[in-house]
Amino acid sequence: xxxxxxxxxxxxxxxxxxxxxxxxNPRNFGWLPDLAAGKAEAKRTGKPMLVVFxxxx
Amino acid sequence: MRIQGADLNLFEFDYDCTWFAxxxxxxxxxxxxxxxxxxxxxxxxxxxxxxRFSLQAALDAHQQVRPASKPRNARAFxxxxxxxxxxxxxxxxxxxxxxxxxxxxxxxxxxxxKDEVWVYPLPENIGLTLEIDRGNHVLSVAKNSPADRAGVRxxxxxxxxxxxxxxxxxxxxxxxxxxxxxxxxxxxxxxxxKTQSANLALAAGWRRTNVTWRPSMLDILPxxxxxxxxxxxxxxxxxxxxxxRLAFRQDAKVHKSMADAGVRSGDVxxxxxxxxxxxxxxEFFAYIRRNYLIGEKVQLNVVRNGKKVDLPLTLK
Numbered sequence: 018x019x020x021x022x023x024x025x026x027x028x029x030x031x032x033x034x035x036x037x038x039x040x041x042n043p044r045n046f047g048w049l050p051d052l053a054a055g056k057a058e059a060k061r062t063g064k065p066m067l068v069v070f071x072x073x074x
Numbered sequence: 075m076r077i078q079g080a081d082l083n084l085f086e087f088d089y090d091c092t093w094f095a096x097x098x099x100x101x102x103x104x105x106x107x108x109x110x111x112x113x114x115x116x117x118x119x120x121x122x123x124x125x126r127f128s129l130q131a132a133l134d135a136h137q138q139v140r141p142a143s144k145p146r147n148a149r150a151f152x153x154x155x156x157x158x159x160x161x162x163x164x165x166x167x168x169x170x171x172x173x174x175x176x177x178x179x180x181x182x183x184x185x186x187x188k189d190e191v192w193v194y195p196l197p198e199n200i201g202l203t204l205e206i207d208r209g210n211h212v213l214s215v216a217k218n219s220p221a222d223r224a225g226v227r228x229x230x231x232x233x234x235x236x237x238x239x240x241x242x243x244x245x246x247x248x249x250x251x252x253x254x255x256x257x258x259x260x261x262x263x264x265x266x267x268k269t270q271s272a273n274l275a276l277a278a279g280w281r282r283t284n285v286t287w288r289p290s291m292l293d294i295l296p297x298x299x300x301x302x303x304x305x306x307x308x309x310x311x312x313x314x315x316x317x318x319r320l321a322f323r324q325d326a327k328v329h330k331s332m333a334d335a336g337v338r339s340g341d342v343x344x345x346x347x348x349x350x351x352x353x354x355x356x357e358f359f360a361y362i363r364r365n366y367l368i369g370e371k372v373q374l375n376v377v378r379n380g381k382k383v384d385l386p387l388t389l390k
Contacts, residue, residue, distance in 0.1 A: 056102075057100075059099060059100035065097055065105060066096075066098055066100070067097055068085070068095065070085070070087070070095075
C-alpha cells in the first residue's frame with residue numbers, strides 16, 4: 018500500500034472527476050507521493066493536506 | 075512512499091481496509107479521517123457526498139486551529155519496527171500485515187489476548203447508526219443502547235466521541251477503537267441547537283464485531299468441518315426443540331477432524347458450550363468463525379440416539 022497527498026481544493030476536484038472519468042491520472046491533480054514534500058507544500062501554502070492510503074494494483 | 079515509511083503513531087487506522095484518508099495540517103494535527111468498512115462490504119460505509127462532508131469539516135477546523143497549532147512531538151513508530159517485518163523492507167508490505175506483525179509481537183511478549191481481536195468497533199456497538207452522506211448525523215438509535223440511555227436521538231448531530239471530533243464513520247470508529255474494553259466513553263452531541271454531553275457506559279464485550287472479512291485474521295479464525303441438513307420443525311419438536319433452535323444432522327461422511335473429536339454420522343448438532351442458539355447450520359458455521367479463535371477448546375453439544383452428549387473439541 019502507498020499513500021498519496023493532495024490539498025483539499027485539488028482533492029475535491031480529483032474525486033469529482035473520478036466519478037465520471039475511468040481512471041484519472043493522480044499527477045494531473047497535483048497528488049504528491051512523498052509526505053515530506055507534502056508537508057513542505059502545506060507549510061508554504063497554509064493549506065491542509067489530504068493523505069490517502071490505498072492498495073496499488 | 076510505502077506503508078513502511080508511515081509513522082503509525084500518526085497514521086492510526088484500520089489496517090484491514092484497502093483505502094483510508096486523513097485530513098491534517100503541516101504540523102501533523104489531524105482534523106479528520108475518512109474510510110472504514112464493516113462485514114457487509116468494502117464500500118458500505120462510504121460515499122462521495124460523505125467524503126465531501128468530511129473534507130468540509132476538516133477545512134472548517136483548519137480555519138479554527140491553524141493559529142494555535144503546534145508541531146507534534148511524538149516518537150515515530152513504523153511497521154518496519156515490528157520484528158516480524160524484518161526482511162520485508164524490499165517487498166510491499168500490505169496494510170493488514172501491520173495487524174499481523176503487531177499480533178506476533180504482542181504474543182512474543184505474552185501480552186496478546188482475545189480482546190485484541192475487536193478493533194475499530196462500529197458506532198452501532200454503542201447504539202448509533204450514522205448517516206453515510208453526513209457522517210456525524212444520527213440516522214437511528216437502538217433502543218436501550220448506551221446512546222439511547224444517554225438521550226441521543228435520531229436527527230441529532232454527534233460532535234465528539236472520546237474527545238475526537240466526529241464528521242465520519244471513520245472518526246467514530248477510531249474514537250471507539252481508543253475507548254476501553256469496559257468502562258465509559260464521553261460523547262457530546264447537538265439536539266435542537268443545544269449541545270448535550272454524557273458518558274456512555276461500556277459493558278464487557280461491547281467492542282465485538284463481525285471480523286470474518288478481515289484479511290489479517292484469516293489465520294486465526296476457525297472452520298468447523300461438519301456437514302449435513304437442518305432438521306425440520308417436526309423433527310425438532312420431537313426432540314423438544316423450538317422451531318428456530320439450531321439442530322442439524324451430520325451427514326454419513328464425517329470429516330476426520332470431527333471423527334477424531336467423536337462426532338458420528340447421524341449425530342444431531344444442537345449447539346456449542348451449552349448455548350441456546352436460534353440459527354441454521356450455515357449460520358452456525360459463521361457463528362463459530364465470529365466468536366471463537368483457532369486453538370480454543372469448546373464442547374460440541376450433540377443429540378445421539380435421543381441422548382445429549384457433549385464432545386470436547388479443539389477448534390482448528
